[in-house]
Amino acid sequence: MFLSSITLRQFRNHRDLRLEIDPKLNLLIGPNGSGKTNIIEAIAVLTTGFSPRGASPDHLIEWGENGFYISGVFGRDEEKASELTLEMKFVDGQRQIKQGGQTSVRLRNLIGMVPLVSFFPEDLSIVKGDPDGRRRALNLVLMQIDPLYAENLRRFTETLRSRNAALKQLAEGRISEDALDPWDEELLKYGLPICEKRNQFLKEFTGIFSQIQSGISNGSDSSRLEYKPSLPGPWDGGNHDRLLRHLRLTRQKDVIIGTTMAGPHRDDISFFLNDKSARIFGSEGQMRTCAVAFKLGEVEIIRRMKGTEPICLLDDVLSELDEGRARRLLEELTKTGQCFVTMTGLESWPQDNRPKAAIFCVSSEGKVEPAKDNKSVKFVAPF
């Protein structure tokens, strides 16, 4: 799937912007603070409901206004007949999503409609950063390929919030300990399918990741991913009672700390390079290569599971990579689907065999113009 046009109103610094977009590679070039990231952030918000920068919807509204609006027309196989129009309006704290101009879409059903892989500079630290970032990356890809996973995750998050509130009440002596029993049951009901799915997924994904990683490093490193669950597996129904006892055993600790210590919200993924922890022993470049391989692996798994190319967003990532890695990333991403790349200038754009791209110049006032024929890059008019 690809985005063929987008309209932004009162979204961050874009008061009223409409862009016709190329189905392949689009470059957004402009000075710092001009609003390049804001444009690709809007694409992510429209297709997933979340800002990849972690911003709340309120922060996306143009300062001084009370709402924002984004709409996008998505094409499939260049056929007009199968176009999908999505609109998202967020006004006075209320979000409304529409498909085809009328049908309401619930936020939870939005994710996965238009597959997306985004790559922001923060993602380069997926290996050495907190487990939180790794779980978020895993959730985002699994939510897109498995609606049941998304539903279990939503219910699990609600249950966790309730259980943590109950732990505080128990610590204050306002409820008795057995009031936690139903929350433990719910935690396993929604949590175990999450663990099972993560386990299955990572078993398949590690092969894809390892192959890509080996390609980027010219076969000099072997790599793999390993699921590090917080609740010891297996996670099938037959182990329900054992895991319930596990939760009971850690309950006293939970009450003292005031939060649930065991569950999929504490899971992690380990990256291994040549059988050693990449986080502990990997060089900066090796860790970044793993991050790139993880993202390219997301593209591949979405392609396999959804039978369609995801839209890729690349925010200022090329300048953070050496030329070889930047080239390899671009080559992979531009092979098939649609890709958006933001950059302040063309310095970090590969020097030889430059891929064809539609270029948009973003001015310091946030105005966006398709570039005039640019001699340094093969330019394809976006419309």
Ligand SMILES: Nc1ncnc2c1ncn2[C@@H]1O[C@H](COP(=O)(O)OP(=O)(O)OP(=O)(O)O)[C@@H](O)[C@H]1O
């Ligand atoms: N809610 C908002 N309302 C209006 N303007 C905003 C809002 N949030 C951020 N901005 C403005 O948007 C600009 C940042 O835009 P953005 O992050 O897209 O820049 P950029 O072109 O990606 O810059 P860089 O090259 O530095 O990454 C800032 O100048 C900021 O003042």
Ligand SMILES: [Mg+2]
């Ligand atoms: Mg930016």
